[in-house]
Amino acid sequence: MKKYLEILKDAAITKNPTFVQLLGMCPTLAVTTSLLNGLSMGVAVTVVLICSGTIISLLRRLIPDSVRIASYIVIISAFVTAVQLVIRAYLPAVDAALGIFIPLIVVNCIVLGRAEAFASKHTPGEAAVDGLGSGLGFTVALALVGFVREFLGSGTILGGTPLELAIPFAKPMLFFVLPAGAFVTLGFVIAAVNALRRASEKRRFEKEKKL
Amino acid sequence: MKNPILRTALTLLLICGVCAGLVAAVYHVTLPVTTAREAEAEKALVLSVYPEAASLQAKELEAKGNVEKLTAYLDGEGKLCGFVGIVCGAGFGGDIRLVIAVTPEGKILGAGVQEHSETPGVGSRAVGGDFIASLTGASLPVGENGVDSVSGATISSRAVMAAADELLSLIREEGKA
Structure with a gap:
């Protein structure tokens, strides 16, 4: 149990795909125009990560080394296509908002990266937990960037859903919804996360020094 | 199997076949839902411009x-x-x-x-x-x-x-x- 928690923490926090490894920047910048878009993209990627990680780990002894990348891509694209079909059928609004970025999960470097670096070397259970951790880390990052961009750029929180909160008296800054706003927001969010991380490391260091 | 190239090719073929089957199954299940939903959305839009x-x-x-x-x-x-x-x-x-x-x-x-x-x-x-x-x-x-x-x-x-x-x-x- 402890081992799984360790894997989860490692994948989601210590090696957070977005904030630490800076992987998967294309969807991070493109779809985070709102909190809901960021969240749904994150969940779609998480599902693909868990499924493909488990299957690749199960097949790791069967897949010949020379065609492993091809095999991983085929497995990943099958799950991505399945996820896309399900989203199109049951969540048409999400399909319209994310559009081309759902099929593009196939070439998301987090998914192939975890397959090659982790799933192909660990047991299916560990690979599934690693997929869950990476996916959660990615989802939280996307939701954070999406929240900031939607709040500043459209002046709403969860706009267009039954839970919509509109901010009165303020004029939204369109800039944050546009692509340039994505880069600026991501930069500031990473800076804030790094500052928090450094502060917590410093606290831990001082604690150890006292002992 | 002795021939390593044949083994590699067959493994890849098998993986592709199973994956294609999975996609086909999901497609088959979701297609009626998708078409019904799209037709319904179009009908609603037509009614909104031409009641x-x-x-x-x-x-x-x-x-x-x-x-x-x-x-x-x-x-x-x-x-x-x-x-x-x-x-x-x-x-x-x-x-x-x-x-x-x-x-x-x-x-x-x-x-x-x-x-x-x-x-x-x-x-x-x-x-x-x-x-x-x-x-x-x-x-x-x-x-x-x-x-x-x-x-x-x-x-x-x-x-x-x-x-x-x-x-x-x-x-x-x-x-x-």
């Missing part, structure tokens, strides 16, 4: 060019009451798909946007309420009959106007025939 459609008889006409679908609506005695067309315009970010209701005389009764990918806040103003509403009452060519393009969203608004013009001229041809 009378509910009580009239629909008759599919031949669509051409950027007009994807053209339906004539007839009353109980077979008298033509109006048209509803689905037409695409080439916007800034991709196709803008419009649903437009037209009288038999060629006047726009109402219009709605089915799908677009214009820049939020810029081109999207040409697919938003005010501009689309200004199409109501216009006739061919809409640019000279009461519709002004939105400044700052010229390409998007011209795409909408061109699409409306194309539909109106097709309906005019239809009326002659």
